[in-house]
Amino acid sequence: MRGESPQGTAQADTGAGSPNGREGPPSTGSTQAPKRAREPSDAFSRLQRAHRGLVWPLSILFVGTYLLTVWLAAYRAEWMAGPGAGPLSVGCIVVLMNFALSFAATLLYCAYANRRLDPLAAEARLFIAEGGEPITAAVSTGGEPR
């Protein structure tokens, strides 16, 4: 669904991520951004914050849970071997919880990305397509381009 983003490498190179790095904001002339009178959209910085705010806590949660499980299996083996529910040991329950957490985290991430991140990304793309500069004052200048 990136249909609304501009086609062509010339635009892409000036917009973002050219392997050559970039020199300063595009008002120096490489894009034909005619006027910078538009209010700067903060869609991109909101996207960046929303993305980081989810992915790091979530990653720490599920990697941490798994490593805790491994630590329990390695160093608290007698506890993990104890009776859990029905025929299952405590360890089996903990491992099954890892499976359940994996599925839940997947659904949570997808729901958040679809509802929150995708609209922000679309807004930021639209803003760039209209000649806006997504990054405010974050780009240092000078130095040799690669």
Added chain:
Amino acid sequence: MSANGLSLLLFFTFVTSTLFITYWAKRRTQNSADYFAAGRGISGWQNGLALAGDYLSGATLLGVTGLIALYGFDGFLYLAGFLVAFLVVLVLVAELLRNAARYTLADALSLRLSERPIRTAVATSTLTISVCYLMAQMVGAGALLKLLLGLEGPVAGAGAIVAVGALMILYVAVGGMIGTTWVQIIKAVLLLMATGLLTVLVLAKAGFSLGSLITSAQTESGLREAFLAPGGYFKNPLDLVSLSLALVLGTAGLPHVLMRFYTVPNARAARSSTTWAIGIIGTFYLGLCVIGLGAAAFLGRAAIVEADPAGNMAAPLLAGVLGGGEDTLGGALFLAALAAVAFATILAVVAGLTITAATTFAHDLYAGVLRRGTVSESGEVSAAKKATLVIGAVSVVMAIAAQSLNLAFLVGLVFAIAASAHLPVLLLTFYWQRLTTTGAVLGIYTGLGSAVGLVLVSPTVIGPTGLVLNSVEPLFPLANPGLVSIPLGFVAAVVGSLLTRDSAADRAFQPLQVRSLTGHGAEEAVPH
């Protein structure tokens, strides 16, 4: 007709249909984006199946079933690690990489970092990973086909390795990424059908009572309560921690897994394909747990160990029993079908590894570093085809030479290299503005060097339990280097960056953020 004859018949059916697909894929391949990235036209669910086909190896199907049947709990824990690992891919890597890369991991990194050093470093680690994994898979394939077909001697093993090598070269050199993708999709479907059927049959035989299945697995495994307790297989706690760390962090750095994300049209499709893959892989693993329990309950420890001490025959033998038992047509058919699925599984994985290695060689080393971007698109494709032949031939020769060795440790090593050399630099490129080229290159070589170096002096390679120098003591106590090499890789990349300046990498950080998060400027799908 014997089970072996049936197996061969099913093998040939699979091979013939994949060769048709390869021919069809060749006709659809018109440019380099088609050859290297399937024209970026693979849909979410297709790529989800292909990811599962790429990731689930014969070692998982046969080895982990045996592990569960013989040791119980440790097998469950191992599977959970492989699943959680895919979440790291989904949440931290897949979409950003789809938007940043073209054909290889180095493409994404070189958007910020100096191109030639970073391409050389990533190509070195990618080729090391691919060759080690290919060796493990092909030696495993040789041993497996001998077991499954009841053959003896090194000639039969070599024959199996040559057959696998020849097919994988054909798939990749002729069919490119489109052919490889569809081989992986078909394999995933076959694998899911086979495990689904076996799971249902195991549950039916246990009267659909998980409790009675577990109770008889505990009894028949001879382990009783210990069957559901940790420590049956992983005796050294620190070894377990080290291996688990490598598994959970390594998947997100495996180049042949990451390469699948360059075949979808956009980040949304990358997300949905990872979601499909997690669903498929998780369900498959849960089925595998039931099958492992079934093997313990219905075969018993003695029969499993007698067929193969490592337990690799547990799944095929169980299939035979569920099909009606020895000397019945149903039993022979089931055993043959499972053998054919295992063969398909191996082929799909080695094809994925080979196209990754060939792409890295042609795109990063040849076109990017040696010829400094002066190679035409068709020149890159023909270089990749030649590289496929060379990589295929080299891995066949190495696998035949090493076929008497137990190379199962190479799988753990591959995950450790990916977690130590690739993941730190991949994450830092996307999430840390201060990363410099020097730091990244240092991180990659430190991660790669320490992972490989530590394994070479570990108990799996030297010392009484190792492959060589049985009289000396191993210098490193752990079988898997992850616990040391992963932190080393991260520290080297961070310290190397803090000690140097790289204004281009600094300036390119925000534009890469824009590209990777919004998809602005990302590679488009090829219209057909």
